[in-house]
Amino acid sequence: MSSPLRQPRGEPTPVPVATPPAPAPAAASPAAASPAPTPLRLHVPEPTGRPGQHTDFSYLRVAPPGAVPRPPLDVSPAETAPFAASLVRVLDEEGRAVGPWAPVVEPEALRRGLVAMLKTRAFDARMLMAQRQRKISFYMQCLGEEAIAIAHAQALREGDMCFPTYRQQGLLLSRDDIDMVELMCQLMSNERDPLKGRQLPVMYSYKRAGFFSISGNLATQFIQAVGWAMASAIQGDTRIASGWIGDGSTAESDFYTALTFAHVYRAPVILNVVNNQWAISTFQAIAGGEASTFAARGVGCGIASLRVDGNDFLAVLAASRWAAERARANLGPTLIEWVTYRAGAHSTSDDPARYRPADDWKCFPLGDPIARLKTHLIRLGAWSEDEHEATRTRLEAEVSAALKQAEAHGSLHDGHIPPLRSMFEDVYEQMPPHLVAQLQQAQARAAKGGH
Ligand SMILES: Cc1ncc(C[n+]2csc(CCOP(=O)(O)OP(=O)(O)O)c2C)c(N)n1
Ligand SMILES: [Mg+2]
Numbered sequence: 001m002s003s004p005l006r007q008p009r010g011e012p013t014p015v016p017v018a019t020p021p022a023p024a025p026a027a028a029s030p031a032a033a034s035p036a037p038t039p040l041r042l043h044v045p046e047p048t049g050r051p052g053q054h055t056d057f058s059y060l061r062v063a064p065p066g067a068v069p070r071p072p073l074d075v076s077p078a079e080t081a082p083f084a085a086s087l088v089r090v091l092d093e094e095g096r097a098v099g100p101w102a103p104v105v106e107p108e109a110l111r112r113g114l115v116a117m118l119k120t121r122a123f124d125a126r127m128l129m130a131q132r133q134r135k136i137s138f139y140m141q142c143l144g145e146e147a148i149a150i151a152h153a154q155a156l157r158e159g160d161m162c163f164p165t166y167r168q169q170g171l172l173l174s175r176d177d178i179d180m181v182e183l184m185c186q187l188m189s190n191e192r193d194p195l196k197g198r199q200l201p202v203m204y205s206y207k208r209a210g211f212f213s214i215s216g217n218l219a220t221q222f223i224q225a226v227g228w229a230m231a232s233a234i235q236g237d238t239r240i241a242s243g244w245i246g247d248g249s250t251a252e253s254d255f256y257t258a259l260t261f262a263h264v265y266r267a268p269v270i271l272n273v274v275n276n277q278w279a280i281s282t283f284q285a286i287a288g289g290e291a292s293t294f295a296a297r298g299v300g301c302g303i304a305s306l307r308v309d310g311n312d313f314l315a316v317l318a319a320s321r322w323a324a325e326r327a328r329a330n331l332g333p334t335l336i337e338w339v340t341y342r343a344g345a346h347s348t349s350d351d352p353a354r355y356r357p358a359d360d361w362k363c364f365p366l367g368d369p370i371a372r373l374k375t376h377l378i379r380l381g382a383w384s385e386d387e388h389e390a391t392r393t394r395l396e397a398e399v400s401a402a403l404k405q406a407e408a409h410g411s412l413h414d415g416h417i418p419p420l421r422s423m424f425e426d427v428y429e430q431m432p433p434h435l436v437a438q439l440q441q442a443q444a445r446a447a448k449g450g451h
Contacts, residue, residue, distance in 0.1 A: 047283040055356070067089070070100040074331055077332075080299055085293060088308040088315050110380075120146045123169070123399050124169075128348065138349065144364075147312065149164070161241045164244045165221060167274065175209055178209055181405045185406050187202070188412060189417055190409045219250075224243070233268055247276065250287055251287040263301050271303070273295070293337060306336050308336055313369060
């Protein structure tokens with residue numbers, strides 16, 4: 001027997017609708033005259049391009065370079081609403097630096113930035129290949145997003161603390177005191193892995209470089225950064241924090257908790273939201289980027305916020321400096337949405353051809369950060385095509401040489417991994433008896449060839 005509620009296939013199942021309270025007795029109207037209630041439905045955002053199509057990037061809300069004014073440092077959070085809806089840009093199509101955000105910067109600093117971006121790209125490309133050669137187990141690139149971490153690093157001081165995600169390797173690779181070989185040893189989980197195989201390969205940790213241990217639990221970086229910044233202020237210190245999160249991860253409740261604490265106590269922190277349009281195969285609109293911007297979340301929480309072209313090295317530098325200066329002057333937190341594009345796969349375990357057009361990055365309206373800074377420097381007479389090619393070749397050779405060196409300390413292939421006892425070390429100053437017993441048991445088993 002069919003139920004009166006059963007619908008033909010394909011028809012939505014009716015949702016019971018609460019009956020409105022009965023109107024006053026005299027005004028009762030016949031049921032037949034009232035319109036049929038509208039079945040309720042949900043909106044599920046979709047990307048504007050799928051494999052085999054062309055993405056319509058008009059959803060991005062791109063402003064022309066130089067068009068957005070530069071507010072005073074002590075602007076009130078509410079007054080930043082227009083900045084959170086627009087897009088701060090400096091570099092125009094011809095590589096000129098235009099508008100009020102154009103930073104005062106020595107060409108030498110820009111050259112260093114360009115070299116660091118080229119180095120990061122060469123490192124990523126080689127590590128991707130190393131994963132395909134099964135020398136490392138897993139890798140995540142930041143292809144197309146290099147300017148964000150690298151220009152941001154130039155706005156920070158020694159002692160400031162970044163709470164990065166796995167896509168800010170540029171913070172490390174832009175430093176002279178971080179050895180690529182050591183990063184590679186971690187990627188290979190070999191004998192020289194500074195974290196002794198206790199972290200995922202790409203999750204580095206460098207206290208001396210202001211690079212807090214990466215956590216695989218997304219969005220925790222934001223609460224940690226705000227807490228660290230609050231502690232710095234409580235101690236009357238001068239160091240600020242910089243927290244990082246992706247567009248997708250803003251959907252985590254930790255994001256809002258961090259914003260509340262940052263706002264309430266005016267914590268000296270920069271809150272970076274890297275909107276690279278994707279969270280693995282999920283389009284940014286699913287995390288809430290369709291009807292509003294991610295920067296607007298900051299304004300709603302009482303935090304001064306900017307939306308910035310993340311592929312424009314000069315805009316990243318200028319906005320990062322602005323936010324850092326605000327934090328150092330006790331003017332409170334700044335949230336910055338960096339608009340960029342994740343040009344590569346999410347990780348070596350992902351295949352973006354399954355969910356987005358293959359030529360998407362080529363069509364992305366904000367271009368390639370390396371090409372844009374290169375054009376600017378050539379225009380300034382501070383760089384050339386020849387120098388660019390020579391630098392690229394030199395860096396590729398340096399990365400390959402570093403990989404050889406790292407491989408000499410072992411790789412996944414040859415079992416040169418940290419010694420078994422390291423699993424039991426570094427927790428207690430003196431190993432308690434139950435761990436000593438477990439260690440001896442494990443060593444005895446390993447000696448017999450077991451695991
Ligand atoms: C709390 C939590 N949920 C889910 C995951 C699995 N995960 C890892 S990366 C990722 C996508 C993150 O996307 P986004 O925040 O946009 O950063 P992106 O990778 O684009 O840089 C997901 C869902 C996780 N690591 N932690
Ligand atoms: Mg993302």
